[in-house]
Amino acid sequence: MGILVDRKVRESVVEVRRVGEKLMTIKLVVGESTLNVVSAYASHAGLAKEIKRRFWEGLDEIVRQVLPAERLFIGRDFNGRIGSTASGYGEVHGGFGFGERNGGVTSLMDFAKAFGLVTANSSFPKRDEHLVTFQNAVAKTQIDYLLLKRCDRGL
Template sequence: MGGNEGKGRKGACRLRIGSWNIGTLTGKSIELAKIQQKRGVNIACVQETRWVGSKARNVYWYKLWYSRVVKGKNEVGILVDRDLRESVVEVRRVHNRLMFIKLVIGECTLNVVSAYAPQAGLDEEVKRHFWESLDEVVRNIPPSERLFIGGDFNGHIGSVAGDYGEVHGGFVFGDRNRGGSSLLDFPKAFELVIANSSFPKREEHLVTF
């Protein structure tokens, strides 16, 4: 998710930012970093890291910050390339499903959030806690600053935008489920857009979670 171009936002942040659930690359942080560099990614939000040890490390071309609250469960992280690592002025690990960093790049202040929403079968209280935590993070970001939320939200937003035309770009397929409704309600409340739904892709790349 990304913020719309609003009044009061200073400076331009021309970066390539992505998000990836890396469950299949657990323990392969160098391989992950090399893939991101090959694709020209400046900042990557990652989910299901399951890494142990320190909460920050240098990995090949990147610096990695991650949240490790419960060993082997739902951790998230953020990779920042070496040219930007000194621009990071704040790192906050909210819990094992949510963290964010703040960067100051010239006149641009950018907040990058990595999130991993609870799966459909988990307790409703766990889901509520996740969305309330994300809500609090976003509400505390000043309107003058830029925002990107990268995550695995465990929901299908479906191919039909319906009442969500301002946040749903239309380049998706399938039917909306309950998790998808939560994923649409959140950006609508904060005037964000679901970036991955906003540009054409090959049919096999149309799934948005």
Template sequence: MGILVDMDLRESMVEVRRVNDRLIFIKLVIGECTLNVVSPYAPQAGLDEEVKRRFWECLDEMVRSIPPTERLFIGGDFNGHIGVVAGSYGEVHDGFGFGDRNGRGTSLLDFAKAFELVIANSTFPKREEHLVTFQSSVAKTQIDYLLLKRSRYRLSAALSVRQTSYRDFKMVRTRATGDE
């Protein structure tokens, strides 16, 4: 878990907060725009329910603390599958996911719905290799997601998945521009 910041933006960072082993946050002020970047790492399936509950409470508290006038970008490993079918989550999931939804994916969709976020990974059709964010010799999944306030951004179809130096994991990246 971490946040990479372009060297040109280092001076724009006004706050860095490591909440715990699963949540980090930075705030940048770029001109008149304040951008809050959150990087979560959700607990895996086998961990205790209390650990999972605390993760969602901390993330919820962090997002609530961000003024609505400021931009919000959440990108991280949610260890859940939102699946292909949007179902009752059409306002946060545009139907371009991967695989089948699981309970942790439903938790992510509920969180996105509560905060009026869109899951950027699901907004445009992509080839499978651009949807899968974790791939091993036995499984392919989409567990890493980018969440943005739908009302504040125009999403770019340039969301992509790139191989990293870690054999099984891939980096998700996108471009988002403000509506102002």
């Protein structure tokens, strides 16, 4: 788990924090903007509910500490599939995902909805090969997402 920072903006980093072993956040001040970048690795379906609960509580804690005027970017592996359609999550899902939604993604969608976030990589059309974030010999899927505040969708 880590976040790469380009040399050109390294001096802009004002805070680095880990929350458990599956969450990391950095805060940068670039010009007039404060950016919060979060790297997240959600626990997969086979793990205990307690581990999953701690992940979502940690992410909740991070997001609540972001001030309204600050920008927020949450990226990485959420181990769930949002599917190709919004289906009840129009304020979160832009309608351009991949494949079928699975039950494991409900936490992600509900979390995004609660905090006014959108899945940026479902907000505009792309070819399937640009949507797929995991592939093996049997299947292709999209499990990596970029979440940001709804008001920042146009960035």
